Amino acid sequence: MIAGQQKRAVNRLESRKLMRPLVDKMYIEGVQAALEGKPVAWCMFNWWKGDPILRAMEVTPVYPENYGTVCAAVGAAQEYLGISDAEGFPTHLCGYGRNCLGYAAKMVDEGQVPSQAPIGGMAKPTLMMGSSGLCDARYKWFQALRRYWDVPVWVLEFPHPGPNEIFLEGTIDNSVRYMAAELKEFVNFLERLLGKKMDWDRLRELLNNQEQVLQVWWETNELRKAIPGPMHARDFWTIMAPCLYGATEKESLEGYKRVFQEVRARVDAGIGAVAQERYRLMFAELPPWHSLGFFDKLAERGWNFVIESMGYHPPPPLELGGSNDPLERIARWTLWFFVSSSLHARKRDYPLVAGAQPYLTWAREYKLDGLLLHPLLTCRTGTFWLGRTTNVLRDQMDVPSLIVEGDIVDLTVFDESRALSQATAFEETMEHYREVRKKRGV
Amino acid sequence: MIQASAKGLDHARQVCRNREAAARQSKAEGRKLMGYLCSYPPLEMITAVDFVPFRLLGDVAEPVTRADAYLASIICPFLRSALDLGLKERYDFLDGFLGTHVCDCGEKFCHLWNYYLPSQYHHFIDIPHLVHEASFDFLKGGLELFQSTLEDYAGWPMSRERLKDEIRAHNQQRALVRELYELRQVDPPLLSGAENLEIMVALMSIPIEDGCELLREVIAEVKERQDGPQKKAARLLLWGSPLTDAGLIELIEGLDGNVVMDDICIGSRHFWPDVELTEDPLDGIARRYLAELKCPRTFRETTESYAKDQEVRFGYLGDYARDWSVNGVIMQSVRYCDTHGYEVPALKDYLDGIGLPNLYLEHEYTMIALAPLRTRVQAFLEMMECS
Numbered sequence: 007m008i009a010g011q012q013k014r015a016v017n018r019l020e021s022r023k024l025m026r027p028l029v030d031k032m033y034i035e036g037v038q039a040a041l042e043g044k045p046v047a048w049c050m051f052n053w054w055k056g057d058p059i060l061r062a063m064e065v066t067p068v069y070p071e072n073y074g075t076v077c078a079a080v081g082a083a084q085e086y087l088g089i090s091d092a093e094g095f096p097t098h099l100c101g102y103g104r105n106c107l108g109y110a111a112k113m114v115d116e117g118q119v120p121s122q123a124p125i126g127g128m129a130k131p132t133l134m135m136g137s138s139g140l141c142d143a144r145y146k147w148f149q150a151l152r153r154y155w156d157v158p159v160w161v162l163e164f165p166h167p168g169p170n171e172i173f174l175e176g177t178i179d180n181s182v183r184y185m186a187a188e189l190k191e192f193v194n195f196l197e198r199l200l201g202k203k204m205d206w207d208r209l210r211e212l213l214n215n216q217e218q219v220l221q222v223w224w225e226t227n228e229l230r231k232a233i234p235g236p237m238h239a240r241d242f243w244t245i246m247a248p249c250l251y252g253a254t255e256k257e258s259l260e261g262y263k264r265v266f267q268e269v270r271a272r273v274d275a276g277i278g279a280v281a282q283e284r285y286r287l288m289f290a291e292l293p294p295w296h297s298l299g300f301f302d303k304l305a306e307r308g309w310n311f312v313i314e315s316m317g318y319h320p321p322p323p324l325e326l327g328g329s330n331d332p333l334e335r336i337a338r339w340t341l342w343f344f345v346s347s348s349l350h351a352r353k354r355d356y357p358l359v360a361g362a363q364p365y366l367t368w369a370r371e372y373k374l375d376g377l378l379l380h381p382l383l384t385c386r387t388g389t390f391w392l393g394r395t396t397n398v399l400r401d402q403m404d405v406p407s408l409i410v411e412g413d414i415v416d417l418t419v420f421d422e423s424r425a426l427s428q429a430t431a432f433e434e435t436m437e438h439y440r441e442v443r444k445k446r447g448v
Numbered sequence: 449m450i451q452a453s454a455k456g457l458d459h460a461r462q463v464c465r466n467r468e469a470a471a472r473q474s475k476a477e478g479r480k481l482m483g484y485l486c487s488y489p490p491l492e493m494i495t496a497v498d499f500v501p502f503r504l505l506g507d508v509a510e511p512v513t514r515a516d517a518y519l520a521s522i523i524c525p526f527l528r529s530a531l532d533l534g535l536k537e538r539y540d541f542l543d544g545f546l547g548t549h550v551c552d553c554g555e556k557f558c559h560l561w562n563y564y565l566p567s568q569y570h571h572f573i574d575i576p577h578l579v580h581e582a583s584f585d586f587l588k589g590g591l592e593l594f595q596s597t598l599e600d601y602a603g604w605p606m607s608r609e610r611l612k613d614e615i616r617a618h619n620q621q622r623a624l625v626r627e628l629y630e631l632r633q634v635d636p637p638l639l640s641g642a643e644n645l646e647i648m649v650a651l652m653s654i655p656i657e658d659g660c661e662l663l664r665e666v667i668a669e670v671k672e673r674q675d676g677p678q679k680k681a682a683r684l685l686l687w688g689s690p691l692t693d694a695g696l697i698e699l700i701e702g703l704d705g706n707v708v709m710d711d712i713c714i715g716s717r718h719f720w721p722d723v724e725l726t727e728d729p730l731d732g733i734a735r736r737y738l739a740e741l742k743c744p745r746t747f748r749e750t751t752e753s754y755a756k757d758q759e760v761r762f763g764y765l766g767d768y769a770r771d772w773s774v775n776g777v778i779m780q781s782v783r784y785c786d787t788h789g790y791e792v793p794a795l796k797d798y799l800d801g802i803g804l805p806n807l808y809l810e811h812e813y814t815m816i817a818l819a820p821l822r823t824r825v826q827a828f829l830e831m832m833e834c835s
Contacts, residue, residue, distance in 0.1 A: 168572030
């Protein structure tokens with residue numbers, strides 16, 4: 007340790023340092039592409055569905071959703087939120103969306119990337135690629151951006167089969183067929199827009215890389231079931247970005263292999279992410295990006311966040327059959343992300359609990375003592391199931407929850423000191439339920 | 449209480465205000481009731497197996513107390529209220545529930561409802577967000593699956609002819625609703641916006657054939673009435689998310705405005721388009737519910753310009769404004785409705801573009817939340833008079 011440097015409560019992974027530059031590179035590439043007159047797409051996170059197609063067509067993707075986290079983390083978001091409000095967008099809309107709408111309005115006003123935009127800003131798009139996956143903001147926000155950008159919006163369609171209906175014959179096949187047909191339309195749309203043909207060999211190559219990234223990153227998270235937990239949620243949130251936004255890239259695969267090796271080594275050596283792991287917790291769903299230091303204070307108390315943010319985890323290895331057609335292959339992977347939790351639960355004879363399914367499985371497999379739930383003022387998707395999750399985990403697993411309200415972008419609605427003041431009482435609750443589980447022989 | 453002797457407008461008002469009693473009455477007559485949410489469930493298929501469709505609504509007069517344990521306060525207050533009523537056993541007469549993917553919270557609500565309020569029959573139809581040919585194929589596949597589960601539950605096959613009969617019956621009701629709306633094209637309108645809303649709620653609470661009879665009575669009565677709304681300076685179109693109580697409209701109509709047309713899903717949005725009678729009735733049903741319903745939850749393809757996009761998305765509102773001689777628009781939404789919320793600036797751009805003054809109101813789906821809106825509506829109406 008360098009003299010004078012204080013040892014942090016969370017023992018961060020060294021390999022995480024390889025990953026952050028990959029995200030920075032993404033923004034630099036976007037600005038560079040625009041300067042060179044190459045196509046740039048503003049994209050929603052799309053669960054590995056549209057990115058490989060864009061990259062195979064040599065379109066540079068930029069992710070306003072991720073940019074929201076960047077703006078929040080460096081304190082630039084409040085200005086953009088204010089502009090969005092002034093433009094007439096309701097204040098309850100997605101914090102990432104409001105940040106982006108404010109950014110776009112400012113960019114149009116200034117006629118260039120806004121001055122002092124974090125990490126070089128986002129270049130003007132050639133097209134926008136929304137998605138209908140999970141939340142309404144993913145397509146409504148980009149539709150709303152048409153006020154500022156006179157460029158086409160393409161929406162990637164995501165079926166949402168019901169938790170019971172996925173077990174009915176025909177549901178999965180109908181969904182895969184639809185997604186693949188829509189992806190074919192997307193390719194046609196890009197070919198018309200860009201005046202060039204899809205490079206199918208390149209697409210297959212990118213898919214191979216993407217699937218390897220998903221595999222390695224999934225295996226890494228499986229290692230986190232170890233006691234003590236070798237990797238803290240803070241590292242997950244730093245490391246997840248290349249998988250979400252750059253899984254087709256070779257550097258991402260190399261980075262994830264290094265992360266895997268480091269986590270594997272920690273498990274073998276019995277090294278935890280928190281020096282004295284007293285409690286194993288899950289965080290749901292999106293963190294307060296503006297106040298991540300909060301987790302260090304909890305780590306000082308022995309709270310180790312061993313799993314988190316279900317929506318941003320890679321799916322387990324594909325069990326939905328295969329196909330040589332690259333578009334159907336993409337469709338199967340993406341659908342698998344959405345249905346794997348229920349299909350796995352049934353296979354393992356776990357209770358089927360609809361929206362709380364992944365959390366129930368994690369509570370069991372990661373041996374959780376408690377959950378820290380973060381209802382978000384501006385995110386209904388990330389918040390909807392939290393109440394139900396609290397009830398299900400308490401009733402079925404004797405695992406308690408602590409609820410701390412806040413927002414992903416707007417720091418004014420997160421009260422860190424109030425949240426920390428509840429820590430002692432929640433530790434007593436976790437101790438109580440530990441005894442209850444012990445008596446039940448769990 | 450619903451009096452047996454009640455007719456026309458009085459009957460509609462009584463059903464609206466006692467809709468659960470109306471449902472229990474259907475039940476007592478040996479009918480089975482299928483609850484549904486929003487405007488996307490294909491009601492023709494529900495009635496084709498002799499279920500009475502009953503739309504789940506909230507109640508602005510009932511404080512949410514039970515649903516707090518399941519849904520955070522930032523979730524759609526309309527859905528929170530509907531769940532609260534379910535947990536308080538106010539919908540315990542339902543024999544089944546049909547959910548559809550209407551919006552993100554609506555979709556999740558359907559699964560939550562099924563978990564905490566299970567019924568004999570439950571099904572969820574995944575409605576696409578896009579209007580492409582592949583979307584119709586996908587939806588038709590979902591409808592076929594729905595049909596097979598319904599048939600299993602009912603114990604008999606749903607014939608094409610029976611389904612076509614049901615389409616005709618529902619189209620007849622839709623035609624009557626459009627005829628009712630025409631009574632507000634004159635100045636002053638023959639029917640108030642508040643009265644209209646109560647009729648719409650009533651229609652969503654009783655069997656289709658009873659609804660048609662009710663509409664015929666109301667239309668005949670309204671055409672002859674002498675005590676209709678007074679002429680006022682503002683002829684308003686009301687746009688937005690579900691509105692189930694007439695309070696907001698009464699507030700507006702208590703000032704210098706008549707609500708003469710609406711684009712809300714307890715209103716024209718729900719009833720306007722017919723189902724085309726196609727050889728395979730599921731084709732017509734898929735097309736109507738996916739392409740013809742005008743809810744912001746469905747993404748319409750972008751075009752070569754923002755201006756043309758607006759025409760594609762909102763052009764029908766311009767038609768309403770012309771046909772109902774509208775001179776102002778009130779956009780309203782329950783707080784935390786994302787699909788309507790993102791729509792507001794673009795819709796405002798469109799309305800500004802066609803020269804229609806407009807106002808956006810957000811409310812909490814409670815009675816008391818309406819009071820502060822009065823001043824804003826009053827100022828808007830005064831501004832309209834000055835312009």
